[in-house]
Amino acid sequence: xxxxLVQWARERSAGLEADAILRRCVxxxxxxxxxxxxxxxxxxxxxxxxxxxxxxxxxxxxxxxxATQQHLDRCLTCRNCETTCPSGVQYGHLVDIGRAIxxxxxxxxxxxxxxxxxxxxxxxxxxxxxxxxxxQSVRTLLPQALRRKxxxxxxxxxxxxxERHARxxxxxxxxxxxxxxxxxxxxxxxxxxxxxxxxxxAPGAGCCGALSFHLDAQEDALQQMRANVDAWWPLLQDxxxxxxxxxxxxxxxxxxxxxHHLRHEPVYAARAxxxxxxxxxxxxxVAPHADRLAAQLGPAPRAxxxxxxxxxxxxxxxxxxxxxxxxxxxxxQPFGESHLCCGSAGAYSVLQPEISTRLxxxxxxxxxxxxxxxxxSSNMGxxxxxxxxxxxxxxxxxxxxxxxxxxxxx
Numbered sequence: 001x002x003x004x005l006v007q008w009a010r011e012r013s014a015g016l017e018a019d020a021i022l023r024r025c026v027x028x029x030x031x032x033x034x035x036x037x038x039x040x041x042x043x044x045x046x047x048x049x050x051x052x053x054x055x056x057x058x059x060x061x062x063x064x065x066x067a068t069q070q071h072l073d074r075c076l077t078c079r080n081c082e083t084t085c086p087s088g089v090q091y092g093h094l095v096d097i098g099r100a101i102x103x104x105x106x107x108x109x110x111x112x113x114x115x116x117x118x119x120x121x122x123x124x125x126x127x128x129x130x131x132x133x134x135x136q137s138v139r140t141l142l143p144q145a146l147r148r149k150x151x152x153x154x155x156x157x158x159x160x161x162x163e164r165h166a167r168x169x170x171x172x173x174x175x176x177x178x179x180x181x182x183x184x185x186x187x188x189x190x191x192x193x194x195x196x197x198x199x200x201x202a203p204g205a206g207c208c209g210a211l212s213f214h215l216d217a218q219e220d221a222l223q224q225m226r227a228n229v230d231a232w233w234p235l236l237q238d239x240x241x242x243x244x245x246x247x248x249x250x251x252x253x254x255x256x257x258x259x260h261h262l263r264h265e266p267v268y269a270a271r272a273x274x275x276x277x278x279x280x281x282x283x284x285x286v287a288p289h290a291d292r293l294a295a296q297l298g299p300a301p302r303a304x305x306x307x308x309x310x311x312x313x314x315x316x317x318x319x320x321x322x323x324x325x326x327x328x329x330x331x332x333q334p335f336g337e338s339h340l341c342c343g344s345a346g347a348y349s350v351l352q353p354e355i356s357t358r359l360x361x362x363x364x365x366x367x368x369x370x371x372x373x374x375x376x377s378s379n380m381g382x383x384x385x386x387x388x389x390x391x392x393x394x395x396x397x398x399x400x401x402x403x404x405x406x407x408x409x410x
Contacts, residue, residue: 031081055098078309148388154183162198175207187402204231253314333370344385
């Protein structure tokens with residue numbers, strides 16, 4: 001694709017990066033076939049190719065409008081298009097650049113600004129956990145729309161002492177998951193304990209930064225990323241831990257890109273690049289010990305595995321995850337359109353509820369045909385979103401493995 005960037009775009013590193021990405025695009029349109037929003041809306045401007053043209057026009061001097069901003073906002077950033085693209089276009093990075101540039105030039109209406117600010121500040125606030133506990137205690141009394149956003153409380157259970165193992169890893173502290181679904185972290189700790197690995201949190205670490213990054217606060221996100229690097233770096237350098245293990249694939253996808261986001265900061269760029277090889281999805285840590293773990297497990301339920309976009313399109317871990325589940329005894333039920341996003345996408349389900357709900361219902365319709373006893377996934381956002389539309393239990397796969405550890409006859 002030929003480009004003719006205006007002067008201000010050529011003078012910015014982001015503009016030059018966008019130009020390099022745009023030049024790889026041959027506007028073949030393969031991406032439209034796998035774009036969830038195009039499948040639902042049928043508008044070329046709500047496809048990757050259409051959004052690429054919108055960004056190109058802005059970088060070439062066209063004045064962006066609220067409509068430009070809306071079409072970029074509607075992107076789920078699932079990166080399905082990147083999996084499909086024969087030219088290797090890094091659409092995810094391009095849309096990040098495009099959103100930031102458009103947001104500089106188009107002021108959002110105050111209700112939208114307020115909603116985004118509340119999401120960004122509220123979900124990462126120390127007050128979120130007690131507020132969630134209150135919500136869960138009166139969940140049955142809440143209106144249906146709000147009740148769907150408040151998951152039923154799951155008991156975390158008793159945790160083993162991680163210090164009894166020579167092998168040690170860190171878990172991402174996170175921001176929302178410990179309050180909304182603490183059973184996921186607890187199950188992860190017990191499953192890792194069963195294969196001889198101790199897991200603990202790092203003081204000073206927190207939110208991965210994804211929430212702020214996608215809610216118009218990229219500088220705040222970079223500060224959260226720096227804080228995590230500072231918290232993890234000494235423990236990795238002195239050999240106290242061997243890896244950072246992440247059980248929320250949305251966070252994992254973001255942390256793996258710290259080196260990209262911090263590339264202009266000499267100290268953090270080098271550290272983030274070195275950290276990249278130490279970031280592991282929980283499936284990557286468990287997979288080498290699948291035989292040992294399987295021998296400790298009780299029977300497996302009939303399951304459908306929903307692979308989050310951040311597992312299959314961002315990190316390329318879908319084959320490993322499905323192979324691991326099969327080795328652990330799960331009889332997985334294949335279903336149609338498993339490559340498409342479920343509509344969760346972080347805060348997307350709050351900001352774009354209509355599109356999000358249509359994608360959720362489309363996904364659940366495909367899954368329901370297999371009549372699973374449980375739907376398993378590997379990202380808290382997908383789990384909560386899917387659960388809001390079905391009576392079938394939706395769990396993190398590590399929770400189900402943990403339950404099977406407890407159910408094994410002694």
